[in-house]
Amino acid sequence: MSSPATIALLGASGYTGAELLRLLVPRTDVRCVALSAERNAGNDVGTVWPHLAALDLPKLCKVGDIDFSGVDFAFCALPHGTTQEIVARLPTSVRVVDLSADFRLTDPAVYQQWYGKPHAAVALQADAVYGLTEFARDEVKDARLVANPGCYPTAAQLALVPLLQARAIEAEGLIIDAKSGISGAGRDGKTANLYAEVTEGFQAYSIAQHRHLPEIEQQIGAAAGRAVTLTFTPHLVPMSRGIFETIYVRARADATELRRLWQTRYANEPFAHVLDAGKIPNVKQVRGTNMCQLAAFDDRVSGRVILLAAIDNLVKGAAGQAVQNMNVMMGIPETTGLIAAAAYP
Amino acid sequence: MSSPATIALLGASGYTGAELLRLLVPRTDVRCVALSAERNAGNDVGTVWPHLAALDLPKLCKVGDIDFSGVDFAFCALPHGTTQEIVARLPTSVRVVDLSADFRLTDPAVYQQWYGKPHAAVALQADAVYGLTEFARDEVKDARLVANPGCYPTAAQLALVPLLQARAIEAEGLIIDAKSGISGAGRDGKTANLYAEVTEGFQAYSIAQHRHLPEIEQQIGAAAGRAVTLTFTPHLVPMSRGIFETIYVRARADATELRRLWQTRYANEPFAHVLDAGKIPNVKQVRGTNMCQLAAFDDRVSGRVILLAAIDNLVKGAAGQAVQNMNVMMGIPETTGLIAAAAYP
């Protein structure tokens, strides 16, 4: 057996970083050799993540102190906006999966519009491959830099792309009513995200202005073959993980036919599960896994179908898909380290 | 001071029954003289509701054992389908607020279609007043039998009716994406509703076939002045109480104008709170109260507005509105016993 691939994890102190460690540490074919966490540099992982304290992992360090000459892969799980310069400075020998939003938008003007400042690594952005694995496997395989999709866009695309490409639904008038667990808001201490504030509550947020909107429109537009403007309303659910999307579409076929299109497209996909007629996805059933559950229901309103998609925002919506992409880039079986059933209940 | 009005509560062992007791017991102008609970007849209230054990309340009894000659008002909080015969047998001297769905649908054919059997009290149904208090105060005042609206329909109507009546939104293409806490599913022990099954989960249910659909369509149709078919998708949120509706509408005006229409209509309504621009409702803020929070946001898609409504399903969506209707029927201030801030957090 060859020596394990070496991995640097930039941004080990966020939820996505912890999830990457959970997925990578049990593996024998890869090894985490550097874990960055600027404010906790010098400390053991256990100071940030007590649940990982018993593992044998390198100490936390600053990005600037990593010797990338011995690193094969880097996962960037840094906040949006900080990643561009850091990735631009990495040696080109290091292949990168970036979990931030920094390289997802192909049009620098759109980036500037939604993030309020010019993109700092436009050349790199042009090279980046948008890595929704099921739809970009071939490009990912040879990419140096993969922009890992956002959580909401992942679920939306898995539901919509095959149907749009088959011209079975209209690109006009798409409405995505999305619900997410709170971990998507990160680990910073904010009053709004306190347990006491969130439990037994439910609300919408960032209505018609969430930063995943341009990402969804870009990708849905590509699948539809023309510019798309759509309705996207995210909501906060009192749960830790999970994304559920209820998508209202005008269809040229009924739910049975749409399900058949999905089944054909996803026949050999290990991480897309098209549910039988009448079965309803539940984020609890995919919790901790890389799976996406999909379902379609005929509406009472003629010509309308309701699509449902459920993923774990930290797995298929972040760390799991990042590992899936790494597996593709390494040329090993795509499911390596990712086959798991949910810990239910 | 006159002697208190006497109340019989039929169905004291369900969540709605407990909530009625919570609202009625502190009052001095009404007195609960009979509490029915068939399977627990003969027991103290505390055997069913330990949180009410310290109160001075009559023992539980069977409906058939109640002497209605001394009863002024009856709240029927019985399961759907069982109420028709019971209400039909009550002396006409007893005024009734029925919290079941039995008298909400005015068309017996629609009732039969959705409930699978003919209505057993068609004559009474014709007399019943549909009691969404804000819109039916005058009829409620003189009614003998008030059909208390369902929880989902209450939130939907408070958002939509004024806008439809003002012709500010279209009746066509309405999409109601609704989210509810689990108490709406009742207190029967069902595996699907266990804590372990619900926590950290999220799913849709009864897609395009929930029994509140015909009720919503009936009332929205009345407001629109023509038959309406709409899209309604309920979801289950891991929380005990609360309903949140995200309603997608085609509008002839922008969010600012819709908000203004609500404000005009609800200027003197104590239980409808139109939020300032940019503020978002949250079920936690209305928990335990009779309040409905309303908000409107412009969508990015031209001509579309997103409406938001939040209520407590057990209060404005059930027991609170029932008490509000009773107050109107009694000719006392409508807010009696209903002014409360949420116990936050």
Next chain:
Amino acid sequence: MSSPATIALLGASGYTGAELLRLLVPRTDVRCVALSAERNAGNDVGTVWPHLAALDLPKLCKVGDIDFSGVDFAFCALPHGTTQEIVARLPTSVRVVDLSADFRLTDPAVYQQWYGKPHAAVALQADAVYGLTEFARDEVKDARLVANPGCYPTAAQLALVPLLQARAIEAEGLIIDAKSGISGAGRDGKTANLYAEVTEGFQAYSIAQHRHLPEIEQQIGAAAGRAVTLTFTPHLVPMSRGIFETIYVRARADATELRRLWQTRYANEPFAHVLDAGKIPNVKQVRGTNMCQLAAFDDRVSGRVILLAAIDNLVKGAAGQAVQNMNVMMGIPETTGLIAAAAYP
């Protein structure tokens, strides 16, 4: 009817402040004329507490800007340590209930030991009445300054004091295993208190060093008639409100006899509910109320009894008891504004 008593609430932006508003606002015999919140001075209450936005309340202000000449009562719901100077500067015409820990410890040396600095208002501390209402009604009645008990100490004393005074249990070897909802940790944004961190978790904290320990020991010692050292372990429960204490005692009588002692002592107490044999308290049953539930169970170990107590930390453990004390100070019925059943479920 006389004009309402005027109230200043110092510290309106914490959970205790919100709870005081919930309890006070519906009343017609008192009126909040000043609400302080230093960082939010000048803003409407709704900016801090959206669930109170619909109420008619004065704007938030700085403590220094309050004209106390028109104020009858002040509730101090400020952080520990900041209260001493502020209370010391209030006109003596203003009667005060202080909800912080600043005046609870009668011995300045003990205060300094546990809070790490000398007490800044020793003279006032000597005058303060420790206001566990059930045990100090007479002193509270005439007090100018009432130190409102801590949440954990309230539950512990309601369980233990009558039994110790009756010499029915030993003061030696008391073990209090306490569990609390997260609202006791306040509203500051801290990572440890985020929803994602707390949900589906359970842990102890401040083991053998919680600052409520000296308060409990002081009061239990007074009841026992000698100095007491005891074991106190607080735990954090994934819930918003509530305290549950499991207290292990060596008893000179069995559970039946201890229950009888409680029943005698609390026969006329509206806020202490001694449960029937075999019934178990639950914080959910007292949620939002000023009630304390008490139960006693014989242990299998001879000579040992297990006592259970449940309260809502924000009501009987803070704002509710503060209002109860105010009622006593005003000479009005002690239960005014405090009779309520829990909003269950």
Next chain:
Amino acid sequence: MSSPATIALLGASGYTGAELLRLLVPRTDVRCVALSAERNAGNDVGTVWPHLAALDLPKLCKVGDIDFSGVDFAFCALPHGTTQEIVARLPTSVRVVDLSADFRLTDPAVYQQWYGKPHAAVALQADAVYGLTEFARDEVKDARLVANPGCYPTAAQLALVPLLQARAIEAEGLIIDAKSGISGAGRDGKTANLYAEVTEGFQAYSIAQHRHLPEIEQQIGAAAGRAVTLTFTPHLVPMSRGIFETIYVRARADATELRRLWQTRYANEPFAHVLDAGKIPNVKQVRGTNMCQLAAFDDRVSGRVILLAAIDNLVKGAAGQAVQNMNVMMGIPETTGLIAAAAYP
């Protein structure tokens, strides 16, 4: 590679059964060939466990229809009381790990006292090995029938056994204040376990009479070398999984020394993690894993130490330890299939 060991899982429709499937299915060295679920015999696993619907598993069947001639191992995850006859009828060629309580108590009289009827397989009970793996590895290795420990007893023993055997703590006066998630109550639909009833609540249950008490006393007595009676109070936490025990002991050494004894005993144990001084276990950190976290704190009361233990009731407290025992019985590395970090948050 040899052909995989074949496994029959009796009782696939309970939470423990689902957890066994989660742990076993990804493995290539074992294969589930029979899954029993009496009421669902003939159905796919997905009808009972939608989260497992995408897996390739045999259909559910009745125990009586299993051909045990091709079965190497059986996991019995059946309800208490039903297991004795079933295990007694299994061919002796099948090695068994029983997760029920049926073979844990070695004294038939004690069994009868706590379970209300005579044991139906006394001879088998005499042969059964009590399988707390860390303490019984050698006997488990050669056992035909392993009685898998209860969840509460597992945490208690991991904390107490090494300290009792070292005579570092007294066997007298042990108090175990235990807290558990709700999944321990099983998947039957009971009102008391509904989400709406459990959320935002906390209570004790089965005070001084839980059926895990005699199991704990039997094992603690064995470690202490004499009969032990102890105090055990279980509580219900609003969370799905996890057990946390706060154990009050009289010690002949301080917390530092007790920690050192644990560290020595558990130096090579992969599933016992002795936390550094001052660190506190949290069930969230072991969620979904086979790990037990342990900590010791000096009490303020001289001579007393507070021990803390956290496990996942469904893993180290049930299915995980069962797999650990199977691994030992098979002679393969004990950690096979059990190395995992918690999916945090």
